[in-house]
Amino acid sequence: MKLRTLVALPGAAVVALAVAGHWIAAGLGDPGRIVGRPYTGPGAGLPLGTDGAGRDVWLRLLAGGRPLVLVPVLAVALTAVIGTATGMLAGYRGGIVDALVSRVDGLLLAVPPVLVLLVILHGWGYNPVTLVAVVVVTGAPFVSRVARAATLQAMRQGYVEQAVGLGEGTVSVLLREILPNIVRPILADAGTRLAIAVSLTAAAGFLGFGPDEPNWGAMISQNVEGVGLTPWAVLAPAVCLAVLAVTANLGLDRLAARLDR
Amino acid sequence: MKRPVLAVGKRLAAAALTLVAVSMVLFAGASMVPGDAASASLGISTTPEQIDALRAEWGLDRPLPVRYAEWMGAVLRGDLGTSLISHRPVIDVIAEPLWSTTVLVLIASAVTVPLAVLLGVLTGLRPGGRLDRFVSGVSLTVVAIPSFVVAGLLVMVFSVTLGLLPAVSLPPLGGTPLDRPEILVLPAGSLVLFATAWASRLVRATVVDANLAPNAEAARLAGVPERTVVWRHVLPTRGAAAVRALAPLFAWLVSALFGGTTVVEVVFNYPGLSTVLLTAVRNHDAAVLEGVGLLLAVVIVGSLIVADLLGFLANPKLRTGTP
Numbered sequence: 001m002k003l004r005t006l007v008a009l010p011g012a013a014v015v016a017l018a019v020a021g022h023w024i025a026a027g028l029g030d031p032g033r034i035v036g037r038p039y040t041g042p043g044a045g046l047p048l049g050t051d052g053a054g055r056d057v058w059l060r061l062l063a064g065g066r067p068l069v070l071v072p073v074l075a076v077a078l079t080a081v082i083g084t085a086t087g088m089l090a091g092y093r094g095g096i097v098d099a100l101v102s103r104v105d106g107l108l109l110a111v112p113p114v115l116v117l118l119v120i121l122h123g124w125g126y127n128p129v130t131l132v133a134v135v136v137v138t139g140a141p142f143v144s145r146v147a148r149a150a151t152l153q154a155m156r157q158g159y160v161e162q163a164v165g166l167g168e169g170t171v172s173v174l175l176r177e178i179l180p181n182i183v184r185p186i187l188a189d190a191g192t193r194l195a196i197a198v199s200l201t202a203a204a205g206f207l208g209f210g211p212d213e214p215n216w217g218a219m220i221s222q223n224v225e226g227v228g229l230t231p232w233a234v235l236a237p238a239v240c241l242a243v244l245a246v247t248a249n250l251g252l253d254r255l256a257a258r259l260d261r
Numbered sequence: 262m263k264r265p266v267l268a269v270g271k272r273l274a275a276a277a278l279t280l281v282a283v284s285m286v287l288f289a290g291a292s293m294v295p296g297d298a299a300s301a302s303l304g305i306s307t308t309p310e311q312i313d314a315l316r317a318e319w320g321l322d323r324p325l326p327v328r329y330a331e332w333m334g335a336v337l338r339g340d341l342g343t344s345l346i347s348h349r350p351v352i353d354v355i356a357e358p359l360w361s362t363t364v365l366v367l368i369a370s371a372v373t374v375p376l377a378v379l380l381g382v383l384t385g386l387r388p389g390g391r392l393d394r395f396v397s398g399v400s401l402t403v404v405a406i407p408s409f410v411v412a413g414l415l416v417m418v419f420s421v422t423l424g425l426l427p428a429v430s431l432p433p434l435g436g437t438p439l440d441r442p443e444i445l446v447l448p449a450g451s452l453v454l455f456a457t458a459w460a461s462r463l464v465r466a467t468v469v470d471a472n473l474a475p476n477a478e479a480a481r482l483a484g485v486p487e488r489t490v491v492w493r494h495v496l497p498t499r500g501a502a503a504v505r506a507l508a509p510l511f512a513w514l515v516s517a518l519f520g521g522t523t524v525v526e527v528v529f530n531y532p533g534l535s536t537v538l539l540t541a542v543r544n545h546d547a548a549v550l551e552g553v554g555l556l557l558a559v560v561i562v563g564s565l566i567v568a569d570l571l572g573f574l575a576n577p578k579l580r581t582g583t584p
Contacts, residue, residue: 198407227420
């Protein structure tokens with residue numbers, strides 16, 4: 001129990017930093033302002049030194065987690081809904097619906113997520129909607145597979161047949177009989193989806209897309225040249241990003257385990 | 262003997278259809294967009310008429326299916342088109358970077374596959390054991406962390422702190438990455454960490470499944486030593502099924518590596534496909550993007566076919582001749 005708290009503490013701290021750091025930074029100053037020479041080490045008034053453009057790394061760290069929380073959470077929620085719906089429909093209806101859904105899923109699974117990211121950013125630019133679209137297109141096929149397999153298993157359990165026999169309609173069977181019984185595996189998978197969504201969103205910033213606002217992903221690529229001078233401009237966002245992604249994964253896993261009981 | 266041939270033919274046909282579907286999606290995604298190369302290459306101080314004229318000159322104003330048919334026709338003749346920005350043939354633009362990326366991916370897979378199988382088998386044979394808990398913990402963490410963060414942390418440790426390996430992976434002027442093999446270590450290492458963490462978990466799941474098969478359990482209950490159970494009972498009976506289950510995994514591995522490498526390359530300034538892809542996206546150079554996308558699709562679908570055939574050949578029913 002003690003060990004678990006010890007592991008959970010940094011995770012909770014980084015999530016709080018990502019969500020609320022924005023407001024703290026707003027009270028401290030403008031993260032875009034140049035405050036010193038590029039790649040100054042930590043010192044008075046600059047707890048983490050400056051980045052390659054001479055901006056305050058601590059302020060940018062406070063403000064740069066926000067884009068990596070809101071978009072991934074929204075995107076994963078949408079991914080789960082779409083993936084569950086298509087997977088359930090494929091498993092329940094079988095036949096041509098199943099063949100179609102399975103083919104499309106297999107097709108999308110074969111395309112590297114980064115390629116999807118680049119093609120969508122190429123066409124529609126960087127904004128919350130395109131980022132959500134990338135996560136949904138690359139993530140929904142995984143959820144769909146999990147939901148389909150779980151649906152097939154649930155249908156062997158008798159209560160579905162019973163419900164159909166009692167005259168329940170398709171929608172009612174799907175929502176009231178099958179859905180509650182397949183939530184668990186979908187939730188167990190959602191942790192991975194959320195971690196990947198955080199990675200993809202950060203990768204967009206890392207690859208240089210998006211506005212010149214603080215973003216942990218972008219901070220890493222902007223300052224990697226200066227790691228020999230001062231490592232903090234890269235190390236701080238890298239560690240925060242790593243802890244955030246791991247927390248996303250393990251946090252949802254724990255939630256799924258709790259539902260299990 | 263006819264059946265296997267027919268089955269293989271069917272698989273190849275399905276793969277070809279998949280490839281056509283992927284190429285259509287890619288072409289549509291890369292071409293059917295609001296911003297295009299005409300406006301991107303003319304800059305900001307242009308009139309709509311100038312943009313329309315350039316679009317007409319490049320044939321960007323014709324319907325999408327027509328452009329797809331023309332593009333596909335040219336591709337089948339071995340012509341991937343011309344870059345809309347540099348006006349060089351797409352093949353020339355991507356040939357060298359593609360080779361660099363392939364070298365990196367091949368090295369990474371050559372290390373990943375045996376390592377993932379070894380770790381997966383060792384942990385899967387003793388689920389819940391000390392090694393299993395350790396490997397599971399590490400791989401859960403590594404899988405979640407973005408690959409460029411892993412790469413950045415490796416740079417911190419091995420170049421900045423220890424000074425063992427170069428932080429920037431630039432080959433000598435006019436040379437190839439193989440002329441300075443040490444520049445490949447950290448990029449390949451980042452890919453291996455990420456891919457091994459991911460693949461070893463799936464190998465482990467397959468091994469755990471195979472190990473719980475009824476015949477293995479029965480042998481164990483009869484007092485057969487564990488080593489004999491694994492070598493005499495699990496491997497001969499479940500080995501083929503395991504190969505079938507794992508073959509697609511390694512095809513996906515190729516896809517994940519080719520995808521992951523584009524991000525990792527950026528960390529190290531490695532002269533691979535990432536530079537080409539990113540430049541193409543910034544300049545709305547649809548021709549290059551489609552070319553790279555198609556090549557990647559060929560590689561991925563190709564490895565899926567190989568995986569599928571391996572799984573098919575590992576099917577014991579094929580040896581006995583019964584359908």
